[in-house]
Amino acid sequence: MLPPVVKKLVEMKILRLRFRSLSILCVLGTLTLVLVYLPPSYRPSQLLLSGPDSPVVKSLQDQEIEENNEYLISGENEFEDKKQVPAARVSKDEAEPDNARQNEPPHALVAESIPANKTLIQTGQAAGEEDHPLSDANEHDSYVQDYPDYTPANFIEVMKDKPSQKDKDKQSVKKKKPARLKNSFAFERLGSPIYSPEALRLRALSFPSNSTLRLFVAEQERRTQHMKTECAGFLPPASDIESKGMAPPPGLAGVHNLLLDRTNNIAYCPIYKAASTSWTVTLLEIGGFWKKDHHKKNVNLQTFVRQVYPKISNFAGPALTRSMTRFMVVRHPFERLLSCYRDKFEQAKKAFYYTRYGDKMVRNYRKFPAHITSSQLGMLQEQVRAKVAAGVPVHLPGNPFAEPLGPMFSEFVQYVLHAKHDDEHWRTYFEHCSPCHMSYQFVLRFEDINREGKEFIEYLNRTSQVEMRWENPTQGGSTNDVICSYYSELSKKTIQELVKKYEKDFTLFEYKPDKYLECARDFGRTPLELDYKVA
Incomplete structure (x- = not known):
């Protein structure tokens, strides 16, 4: 039996050896992964053979040249002599010694192979090859952009017309502030x-x-x-x-x-x-x-x-x-509220306001027959909306959005009361x-x-220069009888809601809503009279 102290030292020694062995294995595994997944050109075996006389480099160069030539001569129609261009390229290589070209990078060799095929683009139409993919500059603009020297012979460059001085003057006039009248x-x-x-x-x-x-x-x-x-x-x-x-x-x-x-x-x-x-x-x-x-x-x-x-x-x-x-x-x-309705919304007079607000007023607050589904209502709404937007007469019997056309005053008021945002x-x-x-x-x-x-x-001391005028008056005027005929469509409760909405305006500018409340359809009537009237 070993003493406890010696036994403990042995165990610690064994643990250190195990740790070192695991560290070595991790390093070796990492190097193996790096070597396996490195691109071929960076592997040590090929880095050693990457000199000018390396057969690997020559094979890569030849492979790139062949692929490039095959791409340039490929097309839907076959050439009469597919070997013509590669043959010229091979004879040129044979005429030059290998040691004069071995220091050139591969991309230089590829670039030289392109001018050899320049005649294919310039003479393709004359040779009866109208469908060649490189003979149509409109379909292959990328070739004109990447290689501007290979523009087809029949290509005509159209320059953009520069704006004339007259057009510039017109544009500047539109941006200028209107001038004051000199005789004013x-x-x-x-x-x-x-x-x-x-x-x-x-x-x-x-x-x-x-x-x-x-x-x-x-x-x-x-x-x-x-x-x-x-x-x-x-x-x-x-x-x-x-x-x-x-x-x-x-x-x-x-x-x-x-x-x-x-x-x-x-x-x-x-x-x-x-x-x-x-x-x-x-x-x-x-x-x-x-x-x-x-x-x-x-x-x-x-x-x-x-x-x-x-x-x-x-x-x-x-x-x-x-x-x-x-x-x-x-x-x-x-x-003012009634004038807005009569001028903008009544009978869908203004197409802009009908398409912006009017059809929503009708959809949200008009009572429709129970048998009409929601999808059918959408179609009927769009049918009227399209005609109003086009400015054509709306004759659609049976369409509830056209009978009557545009929102009624009561529907307009309900929208004003419940809209999240007020129009100006x-x-x-x-x-x-x-x-x-x-x-x-x-x-x-x-x-x-x-x-x-x-x-x-x-x-303002302008009496001699300014003439009083009256622009855009509401047709038909707004007499008390006309006003009362519209507000009679509303209940007393609805008018009171309007009073609450415009309460600050009534107070600040000293207006009163009394006569409009008297126009309400249920003003001064008892609940019994209202029930009888409804019946």
């Missing part, structure tokens, strides 16, 4: 101090206190003060905004399309269906850009305005308009113009626009 007052007095906001206010205050202009200014000050008082209840305290990091401020993120006349220091927030077209043209006239015959020339007003005035949105509005005369035109929210034609004034952040000095009312419009132009 604005061109003669650009940036005149008499039209600055301070000068205009001082001029108005110089009139007698009982004058029409002073009364107009006093009424505008009362309206703006009322808005300022009511806005305090709509906006969170400044401390909450700073502590909670509320951004953007409520009512400011929705500001869109503010028109800025930097020369005359006027800022206008156009509200669609509230004389926006008329006042946009007036603003262009004040700036000296609008001619009276532009309407006859079918000038696109929106495109023209974008070329003249920048449209500012969101956070830039209050900062850029601080030293400007800011104004907006408002209208009773329910009357029915978006609230609070969101569209942000009156609680912009601090408008003038808020004109659509209902009295003829008188207030003239007074505002007098305040």
Whole structure:
């Protein structure tokens, strides 16, 4: 028996030997894998034979040359003499000594084999080989790109036409801002101090206190003060905004399309269906850009305005308009909503708005027969949509999307109440113009626009240059009887939901919804009378 100490040393010695043997085996295995999976040209056996006289290198060169020649002479049609090109190549090799070519790399030998076949591409058509794959430059553009010397003899290079100076002038004219009229007052007095906001206010205050202009200014000050008082209840305290990091401020993120006349220091927030077209043209006239015959020339007003005035949105509005005369035109929210429906959606008058919103209003809120499946509804919807988009008359008896054509007023209102995003034609004034952040000095009312419009132009000192106009009026007008006939399609509950949606607009601009509630189909009727009416 060995002592315990000796026995322990022996065991440790055995473990060391085993570890060394395993390490050696791992190294040997790794080398074996490397040698096996290395490419042939990097194996030690061939690296030793890679000199200029190596038979391995010569065999690889010959193999590449043969493969290249076979590829160049291959085609759908056979040549009369397939041996012609290789024979010429062999005779050339025999004429040169081997020691003069043995130092050239293999790719040089391959490159020399290509010019020998150049005649195949140039003379293929003359030899009756029209279908040869290399004779058609259109089908083998890669050969022309890779080897530009082998362009077919009948190839004609067509250069791209360079734009003429006339075309360049046309393009530059389209990008240029329209020029002001040289015979206009604005061109003669650009940036005149008499039209600055301070000068205009001082001029108005110089009139007698009982004058029409002073009364107009006093009424505008009362309206703006009322808005300022009511806005305090709509906006969170400044401390909450700073502590909670509320951004953007409520009512400011929705500001869109503010028109800025930097020369005359006027800022206008156009509200669609509230004389926006008329006042946009007036603003262009004040700036000296609008001619009276532009309407006859079918000038696109929106495109023209974008070329003249920048449209500012969101956070830039209050900062850029601080030293400007800011104004907006408002209208009773329910009357504006009805005007939007009659002008854009009734009887699918505007194809753009029908395909964007109208057919969805009908699909979501119209009652269809129970026997029509969902897939059938989709086909019927697309049938009407295609005809409206094409601008052709829609005569489809039995199609519920065409009877009546376009959404009814009740369907339109339901869509407005439940849509996730408001279109600019029915978006609230609070969101569209942000009156609680912009601090408008003038808020004109659509209902009295003829008188207030003239007074505002007098305040701007432009009476002699600007003519009052009325653009794009709704056909048929909007009398009380007409308005009530549409709102009678709605229930009192639906009208109350509309009042809640436009609550801030009613409060800020001092409108009331009472007469519209009286038009509701169930206004003043008891539940018993309603049940009887339905029965």
